[in-house]
Amino acid sequence: xxxxxxxxxxxxxxxxxxxxxxxxxxxxxxxxxxxxxxxxxxxxxxxxxxxxxxxxxxxxxxxxxxxxxxxxxxxxxxxxxxxxxxxxxxxxxxxxxxxxxxxxxxxxxxxxxxxxxxxxxxxxxxxx
Numbered sequence: 001x002x003x004x005x006x007x008x009x010x011x012x013x014x015x016x017x018x019x020x021x022x023x024x025x026x027x028x029x030x031x032x033x034x035x036x037x038x039x040x041x042x043x044x045x046x047x048x049x050x051x052x053x054x055x056x057x058x059x060x061x062x063x064x065x066x067x068x069x070x071x072x073x074x075x076x077x078x079x080x081x082x083x084x085x086x087x088x089x090x091x092x093x094x095x096x097x098x099x100x101x102x103x104x105x106x107x108x109x110x111x112x113x114x115x116x117x118x119x120x121x122x123x124x125x126x127x128x
Contacts (some may be wrong), residue, residue: 003101005118006094007125008086013051016091016128017083020055023124024081029057032078051085057095062117069110076101079121093128095121 009016021031033056041047056078066073076098084092102114 003097004094005097005122005125006092007128008090008092009128010089011091012089013053013083013085013091016093017053017055019128020081020083020093020124023127024055024057024121027120027124028059028061029079029121030060031055032058050087051083053083055081055083057081057121059117062113066110066113069107069113070105079117081121093125095125097122 011019024031033054035054035056037052037054038049041049057080058078063077067077076096079096079098081093081095084094086092097118099111099114099118102110105111
């Protein structure tokens with residue numbers, strides 16, 4: 001099992017970010033953090049990097065349910081979705097695959113919840 005799911009599509013970087021944000025919203029995930037990695041690296045260490053944005057996606061109902069089952073899950077929240085400009089109009093969207101990490105915990109209820117979250121996020125990525 002991979003630690004992420006990914007899809008590369010043709011498009012304009014900011015438009016893909018907007019499309020991903022809207023698609024996640026449709027399934028109950030809001031974006032609670034946005035990190036412009038390119039700008040941050042330039043500002044902090046004067047390094048050039050390709051356009052790369054990390055979106056911290058969270059469904060409060062899933063988060064609440066999961067945290068009630070295992071309060072240390074905050075170390076892997078929110079679910080990160082990255083949008084990467086790979087050049088030539090190719091924009092890659094990759095999302096964390098929570099099921100693999102959650103299975104290590106050994107909680108069957110939590111594994112079922114992670115499978116549902118993985119399926120929903122996977123559907124969003126596939127539909128792009």
